[in-house]
Ligand SMILES: Nc1ncnc2c1ncn2[C@@H]1O[C@H](COP(=O)(O)OP(=O)(O)O)[C@@H](O)[C@H]1O
């Protein structure tokens with residue numbers, strides 16, 4: 101690279117500091133101070149390696165303390181002022197070393213030491229960034245460009261390592277309106293482009309699969325429009341108004357106690373009602389019946405039957421339970437008359453295994469109950485099936501192939517991961533087990549502080565947009581190194597489209613401006629989307645789903 105590029109980016113020289121507290125860099129040119137921001141990436145290069153540091157603080161220093169407080173007289177551009185500035189008075193950048201890059205082996209290494217005294221330090225160049233963050237041009241199946249370095253221009257592309265991204269659960273946090281859903285959709289597109297995992301999206305606000313409009317009423321293309329047959333939309337209601345959309349159907353016998361417990365608040369079930377439900381389930385199971393089917397279909401008979409038998413359940417509690425659960429009777433997607441195996445779970449699994457991502461859209465009906473219930477029931481079943489596939493594969497690796505990795509995306513993630521419900525929902529298990537069975541979560545949330553703290557610290561990759569609440573910031577950074585320094589970077593973010601990336605899928609924390617999800621992105625996708633590979637497989641899947649629909653008499 102031209103050395104003039106280095107010259108242009110020159111910051112200063114290392115004059116002190118330590119591995120644990122960070123380096124002190126004496127800034128050589130005063131103008132650098134104003135054009136640099138906290139969180140910037142600084143690089144010090146020796147013959148063997150490049151040291152990458154995160155700018156965490158700026159301090160004004162003087163040769164002696166008195167020089168600092170003796171304010172120069174008159175105009176600040178006076179000759180004398182310019183002389184003292186930079187010699188007896190100067191600015192020191194504090195920078196935390198976080199990563200090293202071995203120039204011989206051309207690979208990232210954990211930071212183990214610091215560069216020598218008086219080494220020069222520069223602001224990272226485009227090449228410095230692509231060396232450690234990877235490059236889409238060199239490896240489009242692995243690195244996905246999500247934006248550019250915050251204080252650099254658009255050529256300073258920052259990529260996420262999608263292979264690592266899908267390996268562990270991820271969190272996308274930020275206040276409402278900061279761009280969570282948009283960057284989530286960019287990452288979903290990245291997952292589909294890299295083609296290493298399928299996505300199952302619980303699309304609470306119909307933001308991701310179908311087309312929509314943004315805050316300024318502009319048309320936004322959904323993943324279906326971008327990827328065609330690589331994405332299947334399923335809907336819980338009004339599905340017929342969109343072409344090619346399949347209905348969601350849940351067999352009542354697929355509902356488990358935990359699914360109901362996770363919506364206990366919405367159903368207004370108190371402790372007693374929950375206990376009655378469990379007692380009743382145990383009793384009915386010994387008779388070979390499914391408890392919820394019995395309650396919803398034969399509720400009155402049940403009440404009659406247990407009229408006098410205080411031993412199983414108290415009659416008035418039973419009546420209350422039946423009444424409260426009867427809300428579920430209104431759910432159009434809950435079915436009683438299907439043969440086992442002919443429901444959405446099989447069809448979704450079939451898609452996911454064929455490499456087709458599924459978006460379950462909840463329409464604009466703001467019904468939290470639907471979202472929580474469907475998301476819980478489907479995820480639990482699908483995770484169980486993944487576990488079975490995975491265990492089968494482990495038992496005989498020659499005979500069986502491993503399940504195709506799956507990323508489950510949930511909006512309002514704290515609803516599934518709060519300390520109250522995390523034990524009942526399957527999501528706590530998925531987040532904690534760190535992708536056993538090859539399933540990971542993408543948690544999109546505006547209130548990370550409401551996520552169970554143990555789970556929050558297990559989240560592998562974090563995309564943190566602007567957050568103002570102290571507790572939310574703490575939770576977003578739970579378990580991360582240098583969290584104090586990262587906190588000040590989060591505090592310096594604009595309220596839209598700026599994010600701190602940190603964790604498993606990036607080699608070091610970095611503040612970015614997120615890429616626009618706009619016409620230029622649509623063009624990018626149309627060039628790189630793996631359209632042809634899927635078509636043939638897709639035909640087969642369509643046939644299967646047609647058969648399935650016929651069987652259901654749609
Ligand atoms: N990457 C992006 N590209 C284009 N527009 C964006 C992007 N990020 C955010 N926006 C704009 O900001 C608005 C809010 O973003 P959104 O993702 O809906 O916020 P959140 O989900 O955090 O509430 C969007 O409607 C869009 O206009």
Ligand SMILES: [Mg+2]
Nearest residue numbers: 280281282307
């Ligand atoms: Mg949103």
